[in-house]
Structures are given as C-alpha cells and as structure tokens.
Amino acid sequence: MAEKDKVFAGSIPKFYDTLMVPLIFEVYAIRMAELVSGFSPGAVLETAAGSGAVTRALAPKLGAGARYVVTDLNQPMLDYAAQRQGADARIEWRQADALALPFEAASFDVVCCQFGAMFFPDRIAGYGEARRVLRPGGHFAFSVWDRIEENVFADEVTAAVATLFPDDPPRFLARTPHGHHNVAVIRDELCLAGFTDIVIETYESVSRAPSARDVAIAFCQGTPLRNEIEARDPGALQRATDRAAEAIGLRHGDGPVAGKIQAHVIVAMG
Template sequence: MTGPAGGDIVFAGSIPALYDRYLGPLLFAPYARELGERLADLKAGAVLETAAGTGIVTEVLVDKLPAGVEIVATDLNQAMVDHAAAKPALARAMLRQADALTLPFEAGRFDAVVCQFGAMFFPDRVAGYREARRVLKPGGRFLFAIWDSLDRNPMTRCVVDAMARRFPTDPPRFLARTPHGHSDRRTIRRELAEAGYGTVELNIVSLSSRADSPRDAAIGLCQGTPMRGEIEARATGPNGLQAATEAAAAALAAEYGNGPIEAPMQALVVVASG
C-alpha cells in the first residue's frame, strides 16, 4: 500500500518495543482488562484475537480464560507478532501473522473474535467485520474496541496539538486520522449491519490513562506509533524526532505536571453477533 493509509498500518523497527513499553500501560492495558472481563464467561472452545499487536490483550486472555479455551492471536505486522512471541507469559497462545481481512481459518472455527483498537486500521472495515463473522461459530460474538474522538481523549489530543504547533504548515495527522478517526456511532452500526450482524451492542467506556511521567507518554505517542514516520519526514536535523518528542513532553507537563500524570480516556466497546 502507498500513501498515508499504507504508512498507518506499518509497525516495524523499534516501534513494537516502544509501543509495548510506553503505550501498553498508558492506553491499552486498561481496555485489555475491560475486554478480558467481557470474555471471562468462556469455559471451553476457542478465541481468536485479530490485530493483537504485542499481545497486551492476549496476556489478559491467557490469565483469565481456563486451559480448556484455545487462544489464537494474529497481527498483520510480523514485527509485532515476534515481539509478542518473545513473552514467556504467552507460551500458551498460538501466535501468527495474518491479515484480519483474509483470515487463514475455516468458517465457524471460533466461539469469539476479539480486536482491540485494530478495526480503525482496516482498509475495508466491512470486509474485516464480515471476515470475523465468517470464522465465528453460530451464536459467537465479535468483541472490539474503537477509540472515541480526540476531544474525549485529552492526553492524546495534547500531543496532537503540540505537533501541530511544531509543524504548523503540515502537521502529523496519524493519531487524528486513524486511531481517533472512526468513532461515528451510526457508521459503526451501518458497517456491522452490512457485514451481516443482526445484533450490535455499543458501549461507551471511560477509563483513566496514566504514565509515570510526561516524557513516557510522549515517547509512546511520538515514537511508538506510525506518527514517528510522519515526524521524521518533517523534522530537520539529526535529532528531529527527539526534539519533537521533548516538545510533546513539555506540552503534557504544562497540562498535567512533571510527575506521574493521569487523564480520562474514552473508547467504544462493541459486541456484535448474529
């Protein structure tokens, strides 16, 4: 793929490690626990996770689901799968590279499909939703989370605004365009209906985003996401990425202080079936 959308789905190089270390506790672990709780009633069968990233949700599934439940976790990016596979806690799970739009599994294979903050990256969300439905058993559920708008996620918004000030003629737009660009409720319901789901439950879930310091949050958002490439393409000098990260950290410190920081964050947790 080419253009912004193509770059938005590439998580490679040092991004997986930074994503896991900094964005995991900042953004993803709280919602991983939320999704895990919603699947805790499974006592047997199989669960598929798509867009599993570095295995943050997978770790929760391994912890919460009994040994009788098979856990399969996939991601489009081999580098993310490799990072997850190196975690001893995930030895029980089957980890493999796979495209969520063309899953390498037979129809009716899984009791549940879970996807945390991955659907926004699908180049064709209806196709991705339809593929999840194809591999579900009759009566199975598709559980996924999508970030709400930037206005509902002020810590991320603070960094986006800081980058807009630093690069005013061509601001990096990854975070606004993709993670936080697909939260329209009517669109979500329409796309799921087009994919064949008869029942859709949409839940607004507000949790707390925490980091040990403004700099930790800035590293995660600026260097642990594809926004890194956008910054590097715009920054001048050998330390451009680091300077942009420090600008983001300063903006966060001005808003939240220099010690451990905390802010609300909001996502949509969707359960579809039928």
C-alpha cells in the same frame, strides 16, 4: 488511512509495549479479557493483537483445553508479543490479515480485536471475515477509541507536534486511532457485514504516567506518529518529543500526570 499508519517496526514495538500499553491499553485489555472469558469460549481468535496486551490478560482466564489463535498483520509486533507471552501450548501465533483470514468458516466461538478495526482499510470486509469464521451464536468483541477530543494526551500531543510542522501537521493519531468513533457508522457497517445483534458501550477511564516526558515518548516514538515526524524531517523526532513533553507538563505538572481516555466496546452476533 495512509499506508504508513500500519507500519509498526524497528523500535516501535518495544516502545509501544513498554510505554503505550500501560499508558492507555492495559485497562481496556483487562476489560476485554473479562468480556471474552465470560462467554466461556472453547476457541478464540484474536486479530490485530499488537504487542499482546489482551493476550496476556486473556490467556490465564481461558480453560485448559481452549484453543487460542493470536494474529497480527505486523510480524515484528507478533514476534514481540510471542516473546513477551512465553510458552503456552494453547496459543497459536499466526501472521494474518484480518480482512482475509486463513481459517475455515465457523471455526471460533469468539473473535476479539482491541483497537485494531480503525486500521482496517475496509472495515465492512474485516467485520465480514470475523462473522464468517464465527460459529453460530458466536460473539465478535472489539474496541475502538472515541474521538480524539475525549482522549486528552493524544489530543495534546497532536497539537504540540503540529506546531513544528504548521504547513503539514502530522495527523496520524486523529486520522487513524481516533478516526472511527461514530457509533452510528459502526453499527451500520456491522449490519452491512451481516451482524444483527449489536451492543455498543462507551467507557471512560484515566491514563496515567510517571511524567509528561513518558507520555511524549510513548506517543511520538511508540506509534506510527514517529513515521510521520521522521518523513517530514529525519532529525525532528527529539524536538517533537520535547515539544510534546513541554506542552503536557505545562498543563499537568512536573510529576506524575493523568488524563481522560475514552473508548467504545462493541459486541456483535450474527
């Protein structure tokens, strides 16, 4: 993973939350919230919380006395999430690296992470940290995207933007968000981190948007794909967005668009 893949700053948090979250993240955030709340936890740690999609879905489902610590490596994303969430005395917002958590061992009943593990430079270390801060019998629940070919809009955007840079196509979406989809590898890495009881399920859903242009703006301007485009040509962002919108429109039509999305949801216990 390139270092720039972790940069969610500037206008990216707002575009990410207002466009990417309803496009692909919200449906899985609801599933994650139902999964975590089903464990009836007294203390929850969320890592790589992003703009707070899971936080907003999960907080109402937790008990009045629950402790909920929400973390992200990127302070701009965390600030945006806290602002969107509003006041909730149960929530502690904390900038933290999932590979070096600033919490004592056996502090939480559940650690959850939606679509963040793909960004870990050392996933085994990240999984090991989750296990360290879990209490005996605790659960580590997280999700990762399946391969890019199973996620229609991400695949189409990647192909469309590549036509602008044929000698050096931006590969952020395939390399990082969709780069950790092998369930055998996921299971092996969790075992190396000390987890022994592992359940992996794959869920297909549908991504919907009012138009092809909404999809193009979401991916090209609301993710670190933007950083890759602008690094190649500072003036190419609009052209890349237009090219992606055109490609999606040709396949899905001029009105509302829909495409398959697919992800793995994992629950592990030590």
